[in-house]
Amino acid sequence: MVGPLSISLANYVKSSKTLSRWVKPIANWYANAAGYRKYGFKYDDLLVEERPDVQRALERLTRREKYDRAFRIKRASQASVLHKPLPKELWMKPEEDARYLLPHVVDVAKEDSERKMWDHLEVKRV
Template structure:
């Protein structure tokens, strides 16, 4: 999500035309090499669900988003059983691969940080 320290270089890279020109082809190659789109996944479908932040974010999806996610997971599971990716016309395109879960994950992370700041009351007996 944001690296080990909670920092992201993405805004800096996007603001620099030269860096963006060099990194964009490498990033596109990496996404294609990862192969998750060949099985019908969007990037947010492959996030680690065991993470409590991601679990809470998943509960905030709309019913349509939940249905679409479950359908993509089942379709990819079937393709995995068959040991073959989906037909090329069913692959997720770059335009379809939108981050539908990231806003929810960021919102949950912000709420957890705020909760840590406010939940530090220590009760002492007199």
């Protein structure tokens, strides 16, 4: 689950040019070392689908986003069966690796916390 600290920390790093210059090369190195881009995945393709919040977020994707996600998963599965990554020209480029699912997951989490607040609200007669 994504907490408010991780979001505010990312915004803080992005707002500081000096900090961004230090963190960005490390973040790019880590993403490349993780290896998911070699199989054509975006970072959000790796979120655990069995979580209820991710399930609800997946339902909110557009038809095109759902199709693209399924295509990336099938293509990566085929590459995994062949025991080798995709050709270099098919790797996910860092500028294409946008967070398409995270905003929906965050919205679902906000809705859940709001629902929880309203479900436990006590009404008292004055």
